[in-house]
Amino acid sequence: MLFQVYGDHAAMQWLGWVMVFVALIALNEFSRRSKAGGLIMFVAVPAVMTVYCVTVVTAALMGVDWGVKNPTVVFANGWFHYAKVYAALAGCVGFMAIKYRWGKIGKARWFRAFPFVIVAINILIAVASDFESAVHFFTGDYTMLNGSPVWTTSEHITVVTGWHNVFNGVAGLINILCMTGWWAVYSSKKQEDMIWADMTWVFIVSYDLWNFCYTYNNLPNHSWYCGFALLLAPTVANALWNKGGWIQNRANTLAIWCMFAQVFPQFQTTMPELGVDSPFAVNSTMSSTANLWVSIAALVANILAIAYIAYRAKKLGVNPYTQEVFTGTRDFEKANARVDEADRTAVLAA
Structure with missing residues (x-):
């Protein structure tokens, strides 16, 4: 078993997962179906969040007690969290510009590569975090916990370190190259979605496995939600009612x-030692063996994905990055x- 979802809190832990999954689906639908919904979720709400974060961090730096003890300062004040939230928000706003064709930038052909760029940046942020964890293993800067080498982040998260971080970091780098048809990104007929038809199940599966592994490796006390529920929400939406809109679904739910x-x-x-004991909290098993096998699965999936992309590109005689390689497949045609x-x-005439 990958997670500690058993015992007295099991019912609450599963309830928490269902609540997060359903809320992400619902808020994604709210934000994608209208300009007002998108602007509320990805402009107004972030503005309020930014004011809040600046206030509590400033108070903490000044030594004010309520700032020092604020949960955001104690548990979410590292570089990764801020980089991830604002990179995701940048993606959401950029995708809205494309699907609503806002101004010159929303209509420009060169800007249609923005989704590739922002997704690559998000992946590289996570890859850097994986490699950061690996450094602790190779420099001996770790302790042992139940037979596994671990280190503790500035946000009090105990992380298993080892070769699995290297394997998944490499998987992330390969995953960037699994994005194809960089400029073939268009608005949908109803302007509800930004469609990237060449981003089919091949990329989605390889990305989901890599990103789940990233969260499992580096956010073991969050992965139940940010790895399992968060990744499943956009994938389900893409599979059932929003074909071709996966990357928009992913950016929206990630930012939210x-x-x-x-x-x-x-x-x-x-x-409990820091005064927090949520009944919804779920930890991984903290086993280096589990981390290793999950990382190997992610690496193998991405190697297979890039190999299949190379095969299709050669078969069709196209450049997989400047042209689409999945034309003729069911996923592509539906999107x-x-x-x-x-x-x-x-766009093509521009």
């Missing part, structure tokens, strides 16, 4: 979750049928 976790980290935290042809024509 990161903002919630930034302001209310105590929801998923159990550290492509949702594209606004007027937008495609205008």
Whole structure:
């Protein structure tokens, strides 16, 4: 078993998972279906969050007691959390510019590569975190916990370190190259979605495995939510009713979750010694063997994905990054049928 979801709190832990999953699905639908919904979720709410974070961090730096003890300062004040939330928000706003064709930038062909760039940046942030953890293993800067080498982050998270961090970091780098058809990104017919038809199940599965592994490796006390529930929400939406909109679903749900976790980290935290003991908190098994096998699975999946992409590119005689490689496949055709042809024509003519 990968997680400690058994015992007295099991019912609450599963209830917490269901609540997070359903809330992410619902808020993604709210934010994608109208400009007002998107602007509320990805402009207004982040503005309030930023004011809050600046206030509590400033108070903490001044030594004010309520600032020093604030949950955001204690559990979510590291570089990774801030980088992730604002990178995700940048993606959400950029994707809105494309799907609503806002101004010159929303109509420009060169900007259609923005989704690739922002996703690559998000992946590189996580890869850097994996490699940061690996450094502790190779420099001997760790202690042992139940037979596994661990270190503790500035946010009081105990992390298992080892070769698994290297394997998954490499998987993340390969995953960046699994994004194809960088400029073939268009608005949907109803302008509800940004469609990237060439981002099919091949990338989605390899990304989900890599990112789940990243959270399992580096956020073992959060992975039940940010690895399992958060990754499943956009994948289910893409599979059932929003074909071709996976990357928009992913950015939306990621930003929503990161903002919630930034302001209310105590929801998923159990550290009685620091005054927090949430019944919804779930930890991984903290086993280096489990981390290793999950990382190997992620690495193998990404190697297979990039090999399949290379095979299709050669078969079709196309450059997989400047052209689409999944034309003719069921996933691609279903997504492509949702594209606004007027937008495609205008972009290709630009």
